[in-house]
């Protein structure tokens with residue numbers, strides 16, 4: 018590392034530290050006026066009464082504030098429930114909004130400055146560290162020292178990072194009120210884009226997008242000279258920035274529902290939920306476009322594009338989860354488990370989630386058309402469980418939090434129902450395969466080691482067999498790291514794609530079936 | 532050489548025969564795997580002192596560089612052996628009693644065999660240089676060598692690698708991956724020019740220097756100096772130059788590892804002498820892989836072949852022979868590949884470093900000097916003889932087919948793009964290559980493109 022890179026790393030770490038410290042800064046004070054801003058008319062009066070002891074009181078941290086706020090509310094709700102006055106129970110969750118308006122002082126007053134000093138500085142630091150990488154070195158992929166790195170090989174740094182990320186996701190999904198100070202930072206940006214204040218999801222989207230962009234630049238450095246990798250990385254950067262981040266916010270600005278056009282059911286598991294469908298259908302022609310394009314993607318886009326190009330067209334060129342995995346997750350790709358057992362678990366799990374998603378959606382639709390006669394509110398319970406188990410715990414906490422522990426594609430491999438759907442098409446009806454080059458494989462293991470999906474590529478390559486696997490996301494890294502040029506990602510005729518009886522070129526004594 | 536032997540004479544064929552293979556490298560393991568597939572009743576034991584499980588020797592460098600751990604280099608998971616009833620024994624064989632059909636070991640009890648397969652591999656060459664036994668001086672062949680390299684290069688300020696072959700350049704790359712300055716002594720006038728034609732050798736040489744490796748061509752080792760404590764202090768070249776260093780890698784080739792069978796009834800020369808079925812002079816004793824010397828080499832092959840692919844093919848063929856009617860070993864056209872730092876190299880057919888009439892040559896090099904292609908062909912029949920490719924990937928099957936069917940060089944060139952094996956979106960140079968050929972030989976060859984379907988479907992990739 019040269020001096021600039023060290024400075025960059027230092028800046029990044031300092032900004033990260035500062036960013037975390039922000040959560041403990043400032044004061045929290047709720048006033049009547051603030052309360053009115055975030056509550057509905059009908060609840061305002063009740064809450065004003067109930068929260069009386071809290072109002073105008075200074076809290077040193079969001080933690081004590083949230084604790085008081087929630088206990089007052091719980092108290093009230095419990096009383097109503099005891100006297101069976103169900104209609105007076107407050108079901109709406111005001112904690113996040115109330116905590117956010119309550120935040121005062123340093124963070125609330127210096128949003129832009131602090132945004133620059135934390136996120137801005139972090140990005141700058143990261144870029145300073147990344148851009149000079151491999152300078153004066155000939156092009157070629159270098160995995161030097163990966164296995165000795167504490168960060169990349171489940172050392173202390175890697176494990177700490179994993180725990181930290183898991184913590185962040187737990188806060189984000191279940192305790193957003195504790196991170197209101199972070200959301201305040203991106204308020205100005207949110208107002209510009211969507212006209213409204215920032216939710217924890219806007220904050221998440223911003224950081225997520227920045228992670229893909231910055232680590233995408235790292236990919237440009239690492240894979241310089243490799244056009245497949247460069248194009249693929251540009252593609253995920255583009256789709257994240259525009260389709261997943263900017264366009265949905267602009268839609269909100271135009272009073273349309275937030276919608277990510279490239280997100281496809283069943284990954285986008287809420288697509289057929291009543292509120293989503295109604296939201297789309299009541300939003301004019303743009304809404305109609307959302308609805309129709311969403312359905313066309315499911316029934317035509319996925320099968321057709323996967324037939325022609327394999328599931329890679331989505332998983333490693335378009336998808337947001339894939340986008341993060343391929344950029345921020347790239348340093349951890351070798352941590353995926355390559356064992357036969359892992360493959361067995363993978364098949365049960367990922368197809369299990371697909372079945373869960375399909376059944377849940379089916380029930381939802383039937384229930385809707387039967388006027389809720391069939392299952393009543395049971396679908397909501399189902400939705401909650403899916404949201405909790407799959408949407409939040411699996412996709413988020415495990416999906417990203419486990420990058421430094423189990424590799425960057427844990428979610429894509431074991432949990433994503435869309436990947437399962439794409440995979441079934443890829444396995445049984447597609448032109449995509451990875452071809453092996455005659456008898457040139459030396460069984461070195463680079464391909465298997467760096468396959469993020471845990472495919473034992475070498476198993477196939479050393480017996481001259483094409484790799485046709487449901488899980489392959491076509492990242493192309495196996496082909497990039499192979500020192501003997503044995504692997505090639507190809508679309509070609511279906512005939513002969515699956516070579517069950519492989520023959521290694523070179524030995525004419527016998528026809529060996531490996 | 533005799534033709535195919537009658538089955539009964541070739542080897543013991545009893546159902547409960549015990550086949551013992553010494554060596555768990557590619558040749559021994561391939562033989563065991565294929566034998567198990569064809570023969571479910573034999574007892575099969577694989578012996579090796581080096582490691583418990585088969586690992587890929589070719590990947591040793593990646594362990595040192597931190598690309599992989601030892602576990603990653605094992606081509607089969609550890610349960611594989613038991614599942615396929617392949618018994619593993621980790622110990623060194625100290626002697627073989629060919630009369631009693633019994634192996635003696637370093638530590639364990641002797642083991643009896645009915646059929647013995649010797650797959651002993653190679654060992655690094657040494658040329659009696661003064662000081663070659665000092666601490667910090669070593670070759671690179673075994674897993675143990677890798678472990679000592681790990682120890683020997685700790686705190687190393689400068690290293691010298693002697694010998695410009697494939698293992699030498701790998702060692703130089705390994706050391707550079709840990710930022711250790713490397714001086715690379717190569718006796719020849721260009722890198723590996725006893726195998727590569729001059730242009731290719733120079734291309735690789737430039738690339739070596741680009742990696743900040745101090746490549747000394749025409750430099751020979753004279754002796755290695757002791758620092759007084761039994762460690763290496765410096766090397767002295769034949770020109771009298773003294774190069775201070777704390778590590779010396781000796782990579783001046785390998786030779787068959789046959790010390791175990793020296794001075795026994797087994798006939799050896801450079802390697803263990805085998806016939807075309809891999810049978811030695813002793814019944815029921817066979818040899819495959821690096822340790823083998825053909826009594827009569829297959830056409831256009833050298834008597835000792837020490838590469839991964841030949842070891843694999845030996846194993847495949849012998850396994851067949853032990854289970855069925857023996858067939859002679861018949862390798863197809865030669866092929867090989869390597870990677871010189873960042874530049875990949877593939878070769879199909881025979882491209883020697885020098886040639887003479889009636890052999891003709893065509894050479895194309897990319898202006899950036901990191902990719903090239905050479906075709907050798909017969910000037911009169913036009914038949915393709917061999918190809919070298921650097922920095923590009925070409926399909927093995929197509930060249931295998933072209934070489935076997937004596938295809939003319941022009942024909943191959945017109946279809947070169949079909950052999951393309953580079954990743955998608957990579958620059959293609961087939962038109963440039965063809966143009967250069969046309970200029971040089973006054974021909975008017977065109978790339979034979981397949982007719983594009985003019986339908987809408989064509990746009991989707993049909």
Ligand SMILES: Cc1cc2nc3c(=O)[nH]c(=O)nc-3n(C[C@H](O)[C@H](O)[C@H](O)COP(=O)(O)OP(=O)(O)OC[C@H]3O[C@@H](n4cnc5c(N)ncnc54)[C@H](O)[C@@H]3O)c2cc1C
Pocket residue numbers: 459553554555556557558559578579580581582588589590591592622623624625650651652653671672673698701788791819820821822837838839840842868869
């Ligand atoms: C660093 C390096 C890089 C290479 N790269 C390439 C490459 O890129 N391409 C290529 O084609 N080839 C390459 N080779 C050569 C290739 O690895 C060998 O040709 C091949 O491994 C030989 O296989 P084998 O089965 O004949 O013997 P080996 O793999 O050497 O196996 C022989 C085994 O027998 C064991 N053994 C020997 N004697 C005894 C005994 N008395 N008791 C018990 N066990 C014993 C040894 O310990 C060893 O484990 C490379 C070699 C090295 C060292």
Ligand code: SF4
Pocket residue numbers: 451467468469470471472474484488489490491492493494495496
């Ligand atoms: S097999 Fe290759 S292309 Fe497919 S996911 Fe694994 S590394 Fe990527």
Ligand code: SF4
Pocket residue numbers: 457458459460461462463464465474475478479498499500501502503504
């Ligand atoms: S990286 Fe290439 S040579 Fe190594 S095992 Fe995989 S396919 Fe074979």
